[in-house]
Amino acid sequence: MLRTHTCGELRLENENEEVTLTGWIQRSRDLGGMTFVDLRDRYGITQLVFDVNTDRKLAEKARKMGREFVIQVKGKVAERSNKNQNISTGDIEILADSLTILNKSKVPPFTIEDETDGGEELRMKYRYLDLRRQVNQDSIVLRHQMSIETKKYLNDLDFVEIETPYLIKSTPEGARDFVVPSRLNKGAFYALPQSPQTFKQLLMISGYDKYFQLVKCFRDEDFRSDRQPEFTQIDCEMSFVEQDDVLQNFEGLAKHLFKQIKNIDVDDFPRMSYEEAIRLYGSDKPDLRFGMQFVELNDVARGKGFKVFDNAELVVGINAEGCAGYTRKQLDGLTDFVTKPQIGAKGLVYLKYNEDGSFKSSVDKFFSQEDLKAWVDKFEAKPGDLMLILAGDVGTTRTALSELRLEMGNQLGLRDPKVFRGLWVVDFPLLEWDEETKRYQAMHHPFTSPKDEDIHLLEESPEKVRANAYDMVINGVEIGGGSIRIHDRELQDKMFSVLGFSKEEAQQQFGFLLEAFDYGAPPHGGIAFGFDRWVALFAGRESIRDVIAFPKNNAGRDIMIDSPSTISEEQLKELNIQIRKDEKQE
């Protein structure tokens, strides 16, 4: 090694040792005859001292080095006179007696600091410099630790990591596939996996009993801020299990990660039915760091002559405790918030329960104080509380109120990123109606098992069938989801038929899985976690892009390497494809 120690390891115990360090120059300060240099590597920062009185030539060489130069320094460890309590090596410094410049550096296009002056585009182009910033190094190392701990936990429970193929087969079900033209099989294509779903089911049929994999998955979607064309899943499957076994096992994984990574003992995760989550929080991924549950007011708010309520399918509100003092301006702000197009409410009704026991609402002319008292009772509100009420059709109103609830959580500081509240949302509907294609689609995927007690509804009332499907939600983020799978050939055939597959289509796309069911498929189920999201949550970062070493931008481009890019005519020819003429791009 070109060093004897890292920049993070020297302490007062090492005083007087002759050491060699390597690293990057974080900053340097000239103070009269002394030059102080902060030398940085992944492990920390150590202060170097070059003294013009000891070695003039050396000190002058040191003085000429710029930020981000890579150097090797030899010197003696000395106690610092003014210690720095903020860094682990803050008690010592190195009195340099030799200096080798291993590589120079141009002036970086932005500062290598947590609070950098570089904009996002610039930092993406120079991602290798952006990755030098401490905040990013912390996220990348955290990601590694979470990966290691995940594997440790699952390995200890006899899970086997098995790699499934990346060059698989395109299926029209689900999101859009990325495809790969085959050179040796002309006119044919592989597809990159959206998930290893069918392979992990086959592994259960093969008897592997407990499988997991940290695996890249691919979806060719129109990009949104928290989506990437390639992302990482913790993909898991177990045999001979019922739903509760899966939840226990993976709640255990979550607790293990909280304990090992963040040293937090989390409570057991409550289980909430999908129906209840929607009714009480307007969302299938409720943020349980705060209450503010929905209160439905249909029976007390309608029939009093206020048309907006009378014509509404649902009148529903939340109680913002202690907010009766909200000003006109603040309330207008909330109205603006809920009526934004992306939220979509028509308006906001408020009810203040004043400290003096009186009520004040935006709809006083329609409702008596007794009427309002009935609302307050429903909310179980106390003097000083502010109730915020929306009305309209059930779906839109709940969704809008859910957004308002989160906004109030933000305004009231109830969404502390250092506090974590998890839950399981269970009993998802098996199917959802798709207006566009006029047919049912699987809410999870076509291999999800309906609940035994609902199977009889499958043909007559498919929309009423609940699935053995579950999501793990932490702080309002869907961290993972899964289901007990169908393992019976007949039921799977029926499921495909309900989804509008012809026998031939089912056979052509999933024939190998259907056939596998004929050879002794065990009962099985599993789950997949969005690893990027989980890391972002633990790292306290906003976007999954912040916890991916080399992410793509919102257009799916890697602007550092300039990809995707054109390929040669020769390559196209070998692959037996060509660019469509009318849109050919140079």
Added chain:
Amino acid sequence: MLRTHTCGELRLENENEEVTLTGWIQRSRDLGGMTFVDLRDRYGITQLVFDVNTDRKLAEKARKMGREFVIQVKGKVAERSNKNQNISTGDIEILADSLTILNKSKVPPFTIEDETDGGEELRMKYRYLDLRRQVNQDSIVLRHQMSIETKKYLNDLDFVEIETPYLIKSTPEGARDFVVPSRLNKGAFYALPQSPQTFKQLLMISGYDKYFQLVKCFRDEDFRSDRQPEFTQIDCEMSFVEQDDVLQNFEGLAKHLFKQIKNIDVDDFPRMSYEEAIRLYGSDKPDLRFGMQFVELNDVARGKGFKVFDNAELVVGINAEGCAGYTRKQLDGLTDFVTKPQIGAKGLVYLKYNEDGSFKSSVDKFFSQEDLKAWVDKFEAKPGDLMLILAGDVGTTRTALSELRLEMGNQLGLRDPKVFRGLWVVDFPLLEWDEETKRYQAMHHPFTSPKDEDIHLLEESPEKVRANAYDMVINGVEIGGGSIRIHDRELQDKMFSVLGFSKEEAQQQFGFLLEAFDYGAPPHGGIAFGFDRWVALFAGRESIRDVIAFPKNNAGRDIMIDSPSTISEEQLKELNIQIRKDEKQE
């Protein structure tokens, strides 16, 4: 769980416990009123007993079950009268008192046994059944354990696993890329990585110091028996290292795996220069489980009038100790072996050093006994030895003799798969001349650093430049290889120029890396291991296909899922590509 125990865990201590097991029926035997069933899961096999005298209905139900049925059985653990020492549960059996058939099975198309009656094609089609065979389960679990132990070792040394992208940029250098058409960037393509080489170098420039990744890589090659279009690497890189540091670190990994996985303490790996390996073994991946080093005979074998030798660039042989008794037929067999087209020797000369001290060779008429004595001295042969000699141009002759050496190793039982001998081959040439393109190509890759002392030869005698490159070889298999990289912009520019890149080409393909060198690139180097090969070596399996859960066949097809396959016209249109008309396939 649908079980209380696995099929591998019950012992005599569990006697009289009421247990529930689940699994597959491996076989069943009817003996009078008793039906014995071997129930199998990943963990083992447990014997079940159904007694017609205890429960006639149950026993009859059991009797009707076929191989590979999936069942759940409750019963009491009892001591067996005739114990089976071959299995861990052989002391006990389960007296069944209830039986649930969880799933039926058709008769499998081949037997689920280590020695199966299924041919390769059939087993590939039903890979999920093939994977049930114990020999395959063992390989897949071994692979998992090697992965876990690799990560443990590297994590303990502060290596960070960092995921690099799969959707990257196509470069004409090296093997053929698989490409992925971009829908959002019309006419443009991503490429799948042949290795994360440039990304891991960028991570060093980013200061991550020690990186590793178990990662899929992709090469669109014409398939050979031990190649797969997708394969797994243990990819590693370190900063501030010299060659010896990398060798030490990863020899440590090999020793760790040998100890943890196979409980073998291996010797230190000798280091052998490429030149020496080629001279003594005719191969840059010599199998050191046995000696039989090459002995060159030019000075004693030429000039005696035997034209074949006189015209040969090289006369070289090996000594097969104790084989002087080889029969005419055996010797003819060896001649046939070396003259096969794929070996390519013109003929084989032998020299027997008989037990009585006399010599007998196939070229006796050209050489006196004294001449032959000089050969024997070169070989340091003893009475009873057989010397096998080839002649011709240097390259072909060494390669052919290398094959003959391995063949003799096989014949003499010197290549025991349970014995392991590793070494490092070092000092590879930096470049090799490519006759086809009439230019130099990088032997390793264009980022490999030449040896400091050879840099001055780079322009005038590029073929003489040695690289800081190394391979780890175990039992004649190249397990991994790597190099110290260039970290200096100027040297990298020069390297591209020696390789015949124009400035523009270098910039277009690797501009991001060249630019990164300008911002403080540390000295760095690394290695990548072929994980599939390493697992196959440890598992004692012939092909890497045997240790991949879902491999492709020699034509790059997954015949189980029937991939690659055609995609819809709609998909092609969205991707802005079309199949070339003249070769369109339905």
